[in-house]
Amino acid sequence: MNIERANPIRRFWQRYRGLPPTVFALSLVSFLNDTSSEIIYPLLPAFLFLALGATPFAIGLIEGIAESLASILKLFSGYLSDKFAKRKLPVFLGYSLAAIMRPLLAFVTSWQQVLVVRMTDRVGKGIRGAPRDALLAAEVPEDRRGMAFGFNRAADHLGAVVGPIVAFMLLTYLASDPENPTLAEYQSVFLYASIPVAVGLFVIVFFVHEPKKPAEESAVSPKLSLDGFDGSFKRYLLILALFTLSNSTDAFLLLRAEQAGVAPAMLPLLWMVLHFSKVFSSLVGGELSDSVGRKAMIISGWVVYSAVYLGFAFVNAEWQAWMLFVLYGCYFGLTEGAEKALVADMVDAEKRGTAYGLYNLAFGVTVLPASLMFGGLWQLFGAEAAFIVSAGISIAAAVLLLSLRIERKQKN
Incomplete structure (x- = not known):
């Protein structure tokens, strides 16, 4: 018993092992996606400013439009996932857009092209966000929802820890001068960044399961309204x-x-x-x-x-x-x-x-x-x-x- 108390990994496993497999799968997908995103995000301002000659205003415009678009789309994607009683499909489509668009950063030659790529990437975030949270909530009873969402957010934040480390390692390996990377060297890093989110798609397909909607709920027609x-x-x-x-x-x-x-x-x-x-x-x-x-x-x-x-x-x-x-x-x-x-x-x-x-x-x-x-x-x-x-x-x-x-x- 003393050994168990002294072993935090065992205590952690005992608390969380009862969570449904879909919660673990969605958390793994969040980890992989954020690892991919955080490989790119810390490098993007320098890439735009130094390699593409973008102004600070242009950098702010790119991120501002991208994030605002994601917030608005989450409302519509959540509503549609209620209307058609489908959560897994929009989650898959949202992450698929990220997997498709992020490699394109390896081929951009202007900040306007980066704007298009980032906007489309954030469209994916807007599509998947609300249905993913609804799918996660449906997997656990009320007395374990906090644990499930906390675990999912922890996995997401862990990706934000791993991503910059991977970016540093890639830049150190690929760049002849890591303190002053060339356009092509930045783009090579961005190409590798697409791998984790692509792996996440396989996790969604094979390990994320959507519960069937009860027959008595089939007649419910949700409205996009408060x-x-x-x-x-x-x-x-x-x-x-x-x-x-x-x-x-x-x-x-x-x-x-x-x-x-x-x-x-x-x-x-x-x-x-x-x-x-x-x-x-x-x-x-x-x-x-x-x-x-x-x-x-x-x-x-x-x-x-x-x-x-x-x-x-x-x-x-x-x-x-x-x-x-x-x-x-x-x-x-x-x-x-x-x-x-x-x-x-x-x-x-x-x-x-x-x-x-x-x-x-x-x-x-x-x-x-x-x-x-x-x-x-x-x-x-x-x-x-x-x-x-x-x-x-x-x-x-x-x-x-x-x-x-x-x-x-x-x-x-």
Whole structure:
């Protein structure tokens, strides 16, 4: 018994081995896809700026359009997966688009072509996101949903740890001068990056199984509207949108860390530490939400977020920036799995695709305004004011969520 207690790997396996095979399969696909994506993402700004001559405005335009498009499409893909009672097909199609488009980065010669590739890649994300979450929710009972979503998010974040390491190794091996890669050397790395997501397609085909829809639900015709959801779910979405108004791009955190003394060469390592924190906290946070409660975990995470942003307002030493990034990772672990599990708790099974689409839309509509507001406050009043205002908004959202009465649906 003492040996078992001293063996964290065995304890971990005993807790998670009861999850359905589809949960493990979808988590493996998330890991492979994010590994592929994070091989490309850290290199893309330098590739665009140095190799293709793109301006900072063009780089921001590419990512802004791509992410906004993904958020909007998640709503429609979720609705359609409810309407036709098919989850696995849009998940496969979404990841297929990523597998097709990412290798094309190896042949681009202008930033406009990168824009088309990234937009189409993000279309794939928009197609697969909500149906995947609905499929995952259908595989587990309510008392294990937090664990399942936490495990899935941990696998995703682990890919964000592995991807940059693989990118570094590929660039070191393929580039004659890794500190100054050529256009062709960047493109060779992008070509290799398509392999993990292609492997993920085989996992979906052979290991992801979609439960059959009960016959009594076949007559249900979901609508692309909020009218079919109760008031508590609508208020939950509004509170999420308010919180997201405080959640600007993480580029501001990296900039603040550099101002606090973190050397530019250390920023990728700092980013990797953040994702390590996300991995471990996602496993803990998702599981705790099953026992402590979803709302309590989300509120705790938002309070941690507020504390982190207050810390960044007054950070003045390198070690403080490292500590704040670790705590920032804990915010994700406390909230991501719990938020998604709570969506499944609050809506009927046949409307979960639409519900997850609305959930993602609630985040998407305020992402751009959040970054614009934060950047404007920083420019006009200084970094301290921007971080303090964001911290205040997140606390206001936490207070509103505390007063929200959650109406759970018993149907799986």
